[in-house]
Amino acid sequence: MCKGLATLPATCLKSAKDIKHKISFLLQKPEAQTADQKPVKEKSAAAAATAKRAPAAAEVGKWKESFSHMMSSETGRIVFTSFLKSEFSEENMDFWVACEDYKKIAPSKLASRAKQICQQYVDVDAPNEVNLDAATREETKQNVESACPSCFDEAQKMIYTLMEKDSYRRFLNSKLIQDLCQTQTTNSQEKKNCDHAESRQVLTGGA
Numbered sequence: 001m002c003k004g005l006a007t008l009p010a011t012c013l014k015s016a017k018d019i020k021h022k023i024s025f026l027l028q029k030p031e032a033q034t035a036d037q038k039p040v041k042e043k044s045a046a047a048a049a050t051a052k053r054a055p056a057a058a059e060v061g062k063w064k065e066s067f068s069h070m071m072s073s074e075t076g077r078i079v080f081t082s083f084l085k086s087e088f089s090e091e092n093m094d095f096w097v098a099c100e101d102y103k104k105i106a107p108s109k110l111a112s113r114a115k116q117i118c119q120q121y122v123d124v125d126a127p128n129e130v131n132l133d134a135a136t137r138e139e140t141k142q143n144v145e146s147a148c149p150s151c152f153d154e155a156q157k158m159i160y161t162l163m164e165k166d167s168y169r170r171f172l173n174s175k176l177i178q179d180l181c182q183t184q185t186t187n188s189q190e191k192k193n194c195d196h197a198e199s200r201q202v203l204t205g206g207a
Contacts (some may be wrong), residue, residue, distance in 0.1 A: 011032060055079075060180055067164040082207065083171045084163075091128035092159050092167070095121040099156040103149045114147035122155065130159050 063070035063079075070076035077093065081204050084090040098117050105113055121130050122140050132140070136154055143151035171177060 002137070055180070057181075060177075067168045070168070071160075073096070079176070080114055080163075080168070080171060083174055083176050086176070087167065089167060090132055091121060092163050094128060095130045095159055096156055096163070097140075099152045102152060110147040110149065114144045114151060117152065118144045130155070131162060132158055 055073075059073065059075070063073065070080055077097075081090055081093045084093055095117075098121065102110075102113055103115060118126075118141060120126055121128050122132065122137060122144075123129070123135070124200060132155055136158055140155045148164045
């Protein structure tokens with residue numbers, strides 16, 4: 001925070017509050033949809049921790065460079081999921097994350113977890129059915145019968161490509177990413193203004 005608050009332009013303080021509010025809103029993490037996922041309390045705590053760290057302009061720039069950059073960033077996935085939620089297609093990200101987590105679980109739990117994922121996302125008329133072609137859907141269901149860490153690989157790849165070629169392109173032109181970029185620009189400008197005001201106070205003997 002700038003020194004000598006009482007004598008700084010009011011815009012410095014107001015903009016800082018506005019920026020914090022915008023970033024916190026953008027980085028809200030979707031709530032858990034199924035009982036087999038991590039507890040809501042844990043997800044809320046993780047979202048709160050992430051929301052405290054506003055993405056740097058360079059990080060947002062990376063998201064715009066490529067889909068892979070965004071997907072490799074936890075904050076990027078959270079922001080993108082917010083966009084998917086606005087399009088009622090957040091099940092794609094939920095499925096992709098579920099597949100990533102599935103690969104890391106103990107071998108003894110693969111079979112039961114594979115069935116849960118299949119029932120949640122792969123089966124026709126599943127609660128959060130993802131858009132797979134008939135061949136991939138059937139292949140995935142057969143793979144689940146002899147569950148292994150790679151049994152969702154093809155389906156996961158298809159959904160990844162769908163998000164990259166479809167949703168991601170709209171995301172880049174969405175108000176969500178534009179607002180975030182604008183926030184970064186405003187944040188940078190206000191920091192310069194505040195730093196300039198602080199330097200001026202130091203030169204004139206201010207607090």
